[in-house]
Amino acid sequence: MEVVICKTYDEISKRSAAEVAEVVYNKPDAVIGLATGSSPVGLYKELIRLHKEEGLDFSHVTTFNLDEYVGLTPDHPQSYRRFMQENLFDGINVEPENIHVPSGTAKNFQAFCEWYEDRIEQAGGIDVQVLGIGSDGHIGFNEPGSSLGSRTRMKTLNAMTIDDNARFFEKKQDVPIYSITMGVGTVLDAGKLVLVANGKNKAKAIADAIEGPVSCMCTASAVQLHPDVSMFIDGDAAGQLKMRDYYEWIQSKKPAAPTGM
Numbered sequence: 001m002e003v004v005i006c007k008t009y010d011e012i013s014k015r016s017a018a019e020v021a022e023v024v025y026n027k028p029d030a031v032i033g034l035a036t037g038s039s040p041v042g043l044y045k046e047l048i049r050l051h052k053e054e055g056l057d058f059s060h061v062t063t064f065n066l067d068e069y070v071g072l073t074p075d076h077p078q079s080y081r082r083f084m085q086e087n088l089f090d091g092i093n094v095e096p097e098n099i100h101v102p103s104g105t106a107k108n109f110q111a112f113c114e115w116y117e118d119r120i121e122q123a124g125g126i127d128v129q130v131l132g133i134g135s136d137g138h139i140g141f142n143e144p145g146s147s148l149g150s151r152t153r154m155k156t157l158n159a160m161t162i163d164d165n166a167r168f169f170e171k172k173q174d175v176p177i178y179s180i181t182m183g184v185g186t187v188l189d190a191g192k193l194v195l196v197a198n199g200k201n202k203a204k205a206i207a208d209a210i211e212g213p214v215s216c217m218c219t220a221s222a223v224q225l226h227p228d229v230s231m232f233i234d235g236d237a238a239g240q241l242k243m244r245d246y247y248e249w250i251q252s253k254k255p256a257a258p259t260g261m
């Protein structure tokens with residue numbers, strides 16, 4: 001696990017976008033897993049810049065989003081489908097038929113979730129998965145208590161997540177209670193994980209994810225089981241890490257490390 005403590009949000013965004021871009025440069029038909037929330041907005045801005053100014057080509061890329069609110073149509077102002085359109089898809093040349101966001105309005109949610117898992121498999125699996133982290137340590141909408149082997153399914157949001165996400169809605173009562181989310185097991189199947197987090201309100205979740213026991217009480221801690229994880233966080237989000245000095249030491253020594261390390 002690589003923990004990169006960045007000085008600014010801009011640095012988080014540029015360095016995490018570079019990881020995603022590298023996957024696409026190396027594999028033009030890459031499959032990218034995407035996340036919503038405020039944390040990856042800068043990462044998406046940088047991918048748009050790389051597309052517009054440096055020719056990063058998404059025309060053969062396929063995307064799968066982590067989650068969606070149940071009950072919101074794709075054009076609802078707070079739907080994750082719309083968030084992705086406004087924050088990334090409108091700025092790059094991904095083909096609409098290659099975009100996948102879980103449906104919040106499926107007729108049969110269980111059948112939809114099975115289809116979503118099958119689609120990921122048919123696409124060849126996710127090469128790189130972008131992740132944010134909830135203040136309760138969730139990835140996607142895998143709330144505390146979620147099975148670490150879980151697959152795409154419906155999850156009931158907890159009070160903390162409803163409170164956190166209320167800022168995007170007119171009133172708290174408007175926040176949907178249910179979601180469709182890739183499971184922790186789905187996320188762990190991706191070839192590479194890139195997690196971004198900033199701000200003091202993420203400090204406990206980040207410490208639990210990186211240094212806590214692997215536990216369903218912080219589903220982000222499951223990334224400890226993954227062999228290729230990069231975490232780009234700021235000093236505030238790193239505030240409760242016990243080994244912060246060591247992570248900074250590793251990064252400072254990286255340029256001089258023998259090749260192949």
Ligand code: GLP
Pocket residue numbers: 035036037038039040066067131132133134135138139140141161165
């Ligand atoms: C939501 C999303 C998560 C996201 C989290 C954090 O709950 N389902 O995927 O990581 O919010 O959001 P933010 O980055 O706005 O703090």
